[in-house]
Amino acid sequence: MRVIGEHVTFTHPGGERPVLSDLMMDLPAGSSTAIVGPSGSGKTTLLSLLGELLRPQTGRFSCVDRHGRVFRPRDVATWVLQTVSLLPDRTVSDNVRLGAYLDGADRTTADLRAASALARMSLADRGHESARVLSGGEAQRVAIARALASARPVMLADEPTGQLDGVTTDRVLDALLGSAGRTVVLVTHDGRAAARCDRVLRLDRGRLHPLGDAG
Ligand SMILES: Nc1ncnc2c1ncn2[C@@H]1O[C@H](COP(=O)(O)OP(=O)(O)O)[C@@H](O)[C@H]1O
Numbered sequence: 001m002r003v004i005g006e007h008v009t010f011t012h013p014g015g016e017r018p019v020l021s022d023l024m025m026d027l028p029a030g031s032s033t034a035i036v037g038p039s040g041s042g043k044t045t046l047l048s049l050l051g052e053l054l055r056p057q058t059g060r061f062s063c064v065d066r067h068g069r070v071f072r073p074r075d076v077a078t079w080v081l082q083t084v085s086l087l088p089d090r091t092v093s094d095n096v097r098l099g100a101y102l103d104g105a106d107r108t109t110a111d112l113r114a115a116s117a118l119a120r121m122s123l124a125d126r127g128h129e130s131a132r133v134l135s136g137g138e139a140q141r142v143a144i145a146r147a148l149a150s151a152r153p154v155m156l157a158d159e160p161t162g163q164l165d166g167v168t169t170d171r172v173l174d175a176l177l178g179s180a181g182r183t184v185v186l187v188t189h190d191g192r193a194a195a196r197c198d199r200v201l202r203l204d205r206g207r208l209h210p211l212g213d214a215g
């Protein structure tokens, strides 16, 4: 699924200047893209607009499949949010199964996908535990497992390795970048994570620039 942004301009309510300014982007189907930029440059805002949690003042984001059919990103994408949001009163498995139920999976399918996603996050034996007892890094991996349990063709992840050590980061990136055909957008501060993506775009003054391009 190709992910397209056309002339997107957005100013937060009460904000003084646009966070995104006539932003253009075109991410090929099945590609992985790292979006980097200093804190406050608008990376989370960009993902929030893609998810239609916010609405741009001008322009639009869209997704296009290989037959040329156009979709709203929120209908074909799954998210790993910067602020991990698990249901604390439910088990780890319940939280991960939600990712599969989002696509209308039945209970059996959801169980299989949750078990597989937890194994890929090295949490295979933690499924029965309450989400409340997890450390920050464990909760982050459960949130990633929940996204992996979905079969949606676009994955949007905001600093998904922010709380992980190097070895765990590599394993998480293997899982995030290893699902064939999925278009992945990875917002990150982590050079190690960015280097593993097909391309790196820098968000600067409201627009995306290829890394190394003074733009
Ligand atoms: N809800 C909001 N209301 C007003 N300003 C906001 C809001 N959220 C973020 N901003 C501002 O928008 C800019 C971009 O923020 P953000 O997208 O979170 O950046 P990043 O994720 O790159 O650190 C910052 O200047 C921030 O202060």
Ligand SMILES: [Mg+2]
Pocket (backbone or CB within 6 Å): 043, 044, 045, 082, 158
């Ligand atoms: Mg952010």
